[in-house]
Amino acid sequence: MGTLRFALLSVLEQGPRSGYDLSQTLDIRISSFWHAKHSQIYPELAALEREGLIEHEVFEQADRPDKKVYTIKPAGHAALVEWLTSPLEPEPKRDELVLRALSIGHADRERAVALFRDQQQRHRQREALYRKLVDELEQDHARKLEEPTSPMFGRYLTLQRGIGYEREYAAWCKSVADRLEAAPRPRAASKRR
Amino acid sequence: MGTLRFALLSVLEQGPRSGYDLSQTLDIRISSFWHAKHSQIYPELAALEREGLIEHEVFEQADRPDKKVYTIKPAGHAALVEWLTSPLEPEPKRDELVLRALSIGHADRERAVALFRDQQQRHRQREALYRKLVDELEQDHARKLEEPTSPMFGRYLTLQRGIGYEREYAAWCKSVADRLEAAPRPRAASKRR
DNA sequence: TAACCCATGTAAACGGTTACATGATTTC
DNA sequence: GAAATCATGTAACCGTTTACATGGGTTA
Numbered sequence: 001m002g003t004l005r006f007a008l009l010s011v012l013e014q015g016p017r018s019g020y021d022l023s024q025t026l027d028i029r030i031s032s033f034w035h036a037k038h039s040q041i042y043p044e045l046a047a048l049e050r051e052g053l054i055e056h057e058v059f060e061q062a063d064r065p066d067k068k069v070y071t072i073k074p075a076g077h078a079a080l081v082e083w084l085t086s087p088l089e090p091e092p093k094r095d096e097l098v099l100r101a102l103s104i105g106h107a108d109r110e111r112a113v114a115l116f117r118d119q120q121q122r123h124r125q126r127e128a129l130y131r132k133l134v135d136e137l138e139q140d141h142a143r144k145l146e147e148p149t150s151p152m153f154g155r156y157l158t159l160q161r162g163i164g165y166e167r168e169y170a171a172w173c174k175s176v177a178d179r180l181e182a183a184p185r186p187r188a189a190s191k192r193r
Numbered sequence: 194m195g196t197l198r199f200a201l202l203s204v205l206e207q208g209p210r211s212g213y214d215l216s217q218t219l220d221i222r223i224s225s226f227w228h229a230k231h232s233q234i235y236p237e238l239a240a241l242e243r244e245g246l247i248e249h250e251v252f253e254q255a256d257r258p259d260k261k262v263y264t265i266k267p268a269g270h271a272a273l274v275e276w277l278t279s280p281l282e283p284e285p286k287r288d289e290l291v292l293r294a295l296s297i298g299h300a301d302r303e304r305a306v307a308l309f310r311d312q313q314q315r316h317r318q319r320e321a322l323y324r325k326l327v328d329e330l331e332q333d334h335a336r337k338l339e340e341p342t343s344p345m346f347g348r349y350l351t352l353q354r355g356i357g358y359e360r361e362y363a364a365w366c367k368s369v370a371d372r373l374e375a376a377p378r379p380r381a382a383s384k385r386r
Numbered sequence: 387t388a389a390c391c392c393a394t395g396t397a398a399a400c401g402g403t404t405a406c407a408t409g410a411t412t413t414c
Numbered sequence: 415g416a417a418a419t420c421a422t423g424t425a426a427c428c429g430t431t432t433a434c435a436t437g438g439g440t441t442a
Contacts, residue, residue, distance in 0.1 A: 002401070003289055010296045020421050033291035040402060042423055063411065065421040077299075084293050085304035090315065091289065093358075096196055098226035100277050101350040103203045105341025106270075111278035122283065148298025148376045157294040157372070161365050168361040172354050179350070183341045195429070213393050233430065235395055256439060258393040 004044055005053075007034045009080040012054060012072040014151045019045050019068060031130055031155075031162040045070055053079055101176060109185070113177050120173035127166035134159045197237055198246075200227045202273040205247060205265040207344045212238050212261060224323055224348075224355040238263055246272055294369060302378070306370050313366035320359035327352045 011017060011025055022045075023038035036044075045068075048054045053076035059067040072080075097119060104112050137145065137156055144150040204210060204218055215238075216231035229237075238261075241247045246269035252260040265273075290312060297305050330338065330349055337343040 003287075003292065004401080007292055010292065013296055013299065018421080019423090023421095033286055033288040035285040035287065035402095037403065038422080039404080039424080046423095061420090064419085065410070067421070080296060081299055081301070084297055084300035085308050088290060088293075088308070088312070092228040093226055094196075094228065095226040096284065097281060098351055098354050099196065099200055099203065100281075101354065102347035103206055103273060104277055104350070105343070105346045106206065106274055107277035108274070109341075115278050115281070119281070146376055148302075148373065150298070153298045153376075154295035157297070157369055158291050160368065161291050161294065164361045164365050168357045172357050175353065176350055180341065183339055183346075197429080211393080212395090216393095228430095230431065231394080232396080232432080239395095254392090257391085258438070260393070 002044075003034070004036055004040060005048055006080060006083045007036065008041065008044060008048065009053065009072060009076050009083075012070055013077065013080060016069050016071040018070065022070075031133065031159045033158060033161070048076070051075075097173075104176070104180070105183075109180060113180050116173045116177040116180070120170045120177065123166045123170035123173060127163055127170060130159050130162040130166065134163065195237075196227070197229055197233060198241055199273060199276045200229065201234065201237060201241065202246065202265060202269050202276075205263055206270065206273060209262050209264040211263065215263075223319075224326065224352045226351060226354070241269070244268075290366075297369070297373070298376075302373060306373050309366045309370040309373070313363045313370065316359045316363035316366060320356055320363060323352050323355040323359065327356065 007026065008022060011022055017025075019038065019042050023036070023041050026032065026034065026036045026041065027038075045054065045056075049056060049070070052073060054070045054072050056068045056070045059069055061067060100115075104116075134156065137152060137159070141150070141152045144152040145156050147153060200219065201215060204215055210218075212231065212235050216229070216234050219225065219227065219229045219234065220231075238247065238249075242249060242263070245266060247263045247265055249261045249263045252262055254260060293308075327349065330345060330352070334343075334345045337345040338349050340346060
């Protein structure tokens with residue numbers, strides 16, 4: 001049922017990986033719209049293996065710890081393919097910044113503006129990063145981008161989503177900050193009388 | 194630490210509510226970027242009361258069960274205001290559809306296109322709904338929209354976010370579906386030789 | 387009479403994060 | 415000598431969902 005297993009299968013579909021490799025991709029990798037810690041990954045890999053969807057081979061390395069390198073099996077590929085187009089019920093979204101916006105008028109004005117300007121910056125930077133990565137993809141693998149089964153194809157799609165998401169988010173942050181600044185200042189606690 | 198308590202305080206800031214009322218707003222209400230079930234809300238309200246951030250009064254009703262109506266206390270207001278501009282560390286985003294996009298090239302082409310066209314529809318409908326709600330806000334409470342402490346102010350901001358989010362999401366879904374259709378059909382399992 | 391709304395709670399299960407645990411090698 | 419990287423795991427905790435539980439009133 002869980003989505004994590006399919007996240008792992010998705011990466012293993014692109015080639016054999018160790019649990020450590022997977023935790024690196026899912027920990028750090030940018031434009032990833034999924035994420036998991038190694039403490040969740042190792043047990044899940046064990047479960048996938050018990051169920052016959054993947055298998056592993058131990059690689060002994062001279063200078064560093066041994067590796068368990070996992071490979072996707074036909075049953076794993078089938079499970080992945082089936083999941084890809086299975087019915088997707090809408091997941092409720094949670095976003096703390098948007099939640100804050102609901103009451104932001106009660107906050108200190110300056111701090112509120114600073115918060116949203118700061119967030120705007122963050123999202124603009126992320127957008128710039130994704131754009132750079134897309135540019136690289138387009139230059140290095142232009143032909144592969146039209147071939148759906150190429151790993152570049154999916155990567156390109158998710159990066160595009162990242163760009164759009166961050167661009168829109170940054171624009172909203174700016175609009176909130178601007179609107180807060182335009183609003184009439186709260187009168188300093190009435191001193192008359 | 195949890196964000197739920199602030200979600201509850203945010204709503205109670207706009208006026209006294211029962212746990213049931215809160216569960217209705219957080220369950221159903223549109224353009225909400227937070228969500229909780231009653232099984233989580235009732236215990237959290239009890240905790241907030243123990244900590245002196247809210248208080249309740251029982252309303253006995255003739256034809257239906259009694260109500261516990263909660264009101265925010267000054268300490269609760271202070272906690273809310275402080276939270277609003279407290280440092281916000283970036284939360285890792287999770288989105289199953291984007292995750293699916295990563296491997297979508299391996300799915301059945303027709304089913305994949307159908308999935309993304311369907312999702313595009315969903316997001317377009319949500320966008321339309323939010324637009325309608327903003328229009329209503331603008332017509333009924335136009336003057337209140339510039340006053341930050343009005344409940345309409347925050348509601349307007351979150352609806353704007355909703356519109357942008359859904360518009361962008363729908364556009365991305367369309368672009369994925371289009372790209373899938375444009376891609377060269379996978380050759381039927383090679384029959385030559 | 388069955389299903390649904392009002393209204394409030396508790397218990398069990400699940401998914402995810404943080405912390406605990408070990409140990410060798412490389413870099414500062 | 416200290417910190418970071420490679421590599422794999424387990425345990426405790428926390429937030430969220432699903433299910434269990436109760437009971438009167440309204441609607442179909």
